[in-house]
Amino acid sequence: MTTSNYATERETTEGRVFTVTGGDWDQVVSGTDPINDERIVVNMGPQHPSTHGVLRLILELEGETVREARSVVGYLHTGIEKNLEYRNWVQGSTFVTRMDYLAPIFNETAYSLAVEKLLGITDDITERATTIRVLMMELNRISSHLVWLATTGMELGAISIMLYGFREREYILDIFETITGLRMNHAYVRPGGVAQDVPDAAIVKIREFLKMMPKKLKEYEDLLSGQPIWTERTQGVAVLDVTACVALGVTGPVLRSAGLAWDLRKTMPYCGYESYEFDVPTHPDGDVWGRYLVRVAEIRESLKLVEQALDRLKPGPVMVADRKIAWPAQLAIGVDGMGNSLEHVAKIMGQSMESLIHHFKLVTEGFRVPPGQVYVGIESPRGELGVHAVSDGGTRPYRVHYREPSFVNLQALPAMAEGGLIADVIAGGASLDPVMGGCDR
Amino acid sequence: MTDDRTNDGGVPVPVTPAGATSGAPAELPPSSPAGRGMFGMQGTGDVSGYGGLVRQRTPIEEAPRPYGGYFDEVRDALEEAYPQFGDAIEKVVVDRGELTLHVRPERIAEVCQVMRDDLALRFELCSSVSGVDYLGADERRLHVVYQLTSMTYRRRVRLEAAVSAEHPHLPSVTAVYPTADWQEREAYDMFGVIFDGHPNLTRVLMPDDWEGHPQRKDYPLGGVPVEYKGAEIPPPDRRRSYQ
Numbered sequence: 001m002t003t004s005n006y007a008t009e010r011e012t013t014e015g016r017v018f019t020v021t022g023g024d025w026d027q028v029v030s031g032t033d034p035i036n037d038e039r040i041v042v043n044m045g046p047q048h049p050s051t052h053g054v055l056r057l058i059l060e061l062e063g064e065t066v067r068e069a070r071s072v073v074g075y076l077h078t079g080i081e082k083n084l085e086y087r088n089w090v091q092g093s094t095f096v097t098r099m100d101y102l103a104p105i106f107n108e109t110a111y112s113l114a115v116e117k118l119l120g121i122t123d124d125i126t127e128r129a130t131t132i133r134v135l136m137m138e139l140n141r142i143s144s145h146l147v148w149l150a151t152t153g154m155e156l157g158a159i160s161i162m163l164y165g166f167r168e169r170e171y172i173l174d175i176f177e178t179i180t181g182l183r184m185n186h187a188y189v190r191p192g193g194v195a196q197d198v199p200d201a202a203i204v205k206i207r208e209f210l211k212m213m214p215k216k217l218k219e220y221e222d223l224l225s226g227q228p229i230w231t232e233r234t235q236g237v238a239v240l241d242v243t244a245c246v247a248l249g250v251t252g253p254v255l256r257s258a259g260l261a262w263d264l265r266k267t268m269p270y271c272g273y274e275s276y277e278f279d280v281p282t283h284p285d286g287d288v289w290g291r292y293l294v295r296v297a298e299i300r301e302s303l304k305l306v307e308q309a310l311d312r313l314k315p316g317p318v319m320v321a322d323r324k325i326a327w328p329a330q331l332a333i334g335v336d337g338m339g340n341s342l343e344h345v346a347k348i349m350g351q352s353m354e355s356l357i358h359h360f361k362l363v364t365e366g367f368r369v370p371p372g373q374v375y376v377g378i379e380s381p382r383g384e385l386g387v388h389a390v391s392d393g394g395t396r397p398y399r400v401h402y403r404e405p406s407f408v409n410l411q412a413l414p415a416m417a418e419g420g421l422i423a424d425v426i427a428g429g430a431s432l433d434p435v436m437g438g439c440d441r
Numbered sequence: 442m443t444d445d446r447t448n449d450g451g452v453p454v455p456v457t458p459a460g461a462t463s464g465a466p467a468e469l470p471p472s473s474p475a476g477r478g479m480f481g482m483q484g485t486g487d488v489s490g491y492g493g494l495v496r497q498r499t500p501i502e503e504a505p506r507p508y509g510g511y512f513d514e515v516r517d518a519l520e521e522a523y524p525q526f527g528d529a530i531e532k533v534v535v536d537r538g539e540l541t542l543h544v545r546p547e548r549i550a551e552v553c554q555v556m557r558d559d560l561a562l563r564f565e566l567c568s569s570v571s572g573v574d575y576l577g578a579d580e581r582r583l584h585v586v587y588q589l590t591s592m593t594y595r596r597r598v599r600l601e602a603a604v605s606a607e608h609p610h611l612p613s614v615t616a617v618y619p620t621a622d623w624q625e626r627e628a629y630d631m632f633g634v635i636f637d638g639h640p641n642l643t644r645v646l647m648p649d650d651w652e653g654h655p656q657r658k659d660y661p662l663g664g665v666p667v668e669y670k671g672a673e674i675p676p677p678d679r680r681r682s683y684q
Binding site for chain 1: 536539541566568571574578586588590595618619620623624627644645655656677678
């Protein structure tokens with residue numbers, strides 16, 4: 001047995017006895033450098049209520065000041081990209097919708113646009129399908145920004161806005177349920193168009209929503225904008241200027257809050273966005289406050305877009321005419337979500353052998369996509385959502401890579417946090433709006 | 442039509458697929474072993490001859506000038522700004538309205554530097570870095586794909602560099618595009634491509650002690666058979682497939 005440095009010892013008949021005494025603290029303290037040795041390393045997450053999901057932060061602190069910050073991701077890695085390679089092209093929609101679970105419509109649309117570009121049918125997508133996509137995307141953008149507002153408010157101590165944000169988001173999810181059959185993970189936008197048409201009940205609901213939402217936005221601003229705690233916690237916090245944003249690949253509201261009006265809907269339009277009228281809100285300061293203002297302003301712009309899309313909605317097909325690509329079944333919404341309509345099943349099973357064969361071939365085998373690769377980028381609520389899709393000519397994707405804004409943007413967290421206070425790490429991280437399902441894929 | 446030969450699935454398999462003597466697509470072997478179906482078939486598994494399901498890998502071909510659009514301008518600007526163009530650029534491909542420059546891997550960081558800094562190019566943003574594994578189709582099977590965006594000119598260009606699995610090294614572009622940091626880590630994590638000069642090339646999505654690189658084509662998907670209503674459903678990568 002070795003002798004202890006911390007306690008005196010003596011032998012007794014019952015064995016060795018240690019006498020632990022205090023008093024060496026002066027000795028301990030005198031040997032330290034009060035400036036450099038006061039750093040402590042704190043692990044935050046991956047299970048932490050204010051890290052916005054399963055994000056793990058390792059912070060080196062000096063008092064309350066963050067000296068170094070490192071983020072660790074991957075806790076929600078689900079291998080979706082690899083899984084896609086074992087399913088046919090249409091089945092891909094059901095996988096990608098689960099990546100960024102707050103913006104499922106964007107994942108699906110980006111994927112569908114990529115597959116359509118590979119197939120060379122971009123121009124064949126019907127006007128109604130494209131308009132429905134825009135409508136759904138903009139509603140989804142509102143719901144995603146509402147969750148951002150709600151969770152960020154909660155993380156900074158404003159509990160009421162959390163309840164309000166989720167309440168209005170629920171309304172949008174109700175609209176989604178009416179249209180797609182599901183609140184989330186819709187698999188609604190598919191290569192070739194959308195799964196099925198928008199029912200009239202949904203149009204009524206959306207009109208109601210358009211009437212209600214501006215009042216609610218006013219309410220949020222009354223709650224937050226003039227509120228001293230909110231402004232203290234956000235103004236001048238976690239600043240990232242345009243140079244830093246572009247170097248670190250940060251896009252979306254964070255880049256726009258630094259003053260650069262880079263919005264793919266305007267700069268590299270898709271889905272006919274160039275024909276809609278809307279503004280790209282920016283803010284000069286590049287702080288959390290700016291990101292808050294930009295996001296609220298974007299909700300207003302999205303409302304405008306939804307209204308325009310509704311006005312444009314003319315009757316017509318919602319799938320490409322090519323029967324070798326369009327899903328053969330008529331889909332219908334049942335109690336458990338969207339599925340094959342029973343009428344269609346009765347028809348192919350009972351009356352039309354050819355329809356049955358056609359259905360069987362397309363559903364089990366899928367369509368083939370000519371070999372090649374494409375990259376499609378769209379403006380998701382978090383920034384540029386890019387899909388790099390490679391086909392080898394088979395019925396399955398050879399490789400699909402998602403350029404996830406959550407993943408790329410999170411790299412900027414150390415740049416925002418280092419040198420600031422630990423409380424501002426929360427504000428800065430939240431202002432990036434990372435969704436870990438999308439980040440880790 | 443079938444003989445007694447059976448395999449794992451217990452289902453008789455035709456010796457020669459229909460149309461096998463006529464040079465029909467079903468006769469051709471798959472171009473990669475990555476997509477073998479549940480019955481371990483060498484062909485396509487399609488005996489109906491309906492789909493003609495075979496992967497036809499078209500070779501990557503140099504596009505003829507003029508490319509059209511802004512592509513010619515980008516090429517000319519790069520040629521002018523970068524004297525080693527002929528040495529560094531292996532191929533210029535234009536497909537589906539997208540420009541791809543195939544770059545010799547050891548030159549990729551230099552090319553990115555020029556692409557970012559030259560006034561006529563100005564690709565300020567590196568949108569995406571990812572890997573693709575062309576197992577069986579290319580000797581240098583691991584491709585790293587860079588999507589560059591010029592915010593000034595509103596253009597996109599793709600750079601592609603191919604390395605072999607035996608020597609998967611190429612220079613990191615993090616010094617030019619700091620945003621490539623995590624994305625290169627992901628490509629390392631998933632494909633085992635080693636980016637020389639990367640400040641911290643560790644796994645980013647998989648656990649630190651993981652073995653292998655999951656998105657390579659010779660890495661199995663994994664999964665266990667599931668019993669459903671009395672029948673056993675094999676995991677997705679061992680189900681019968683049409684490639």
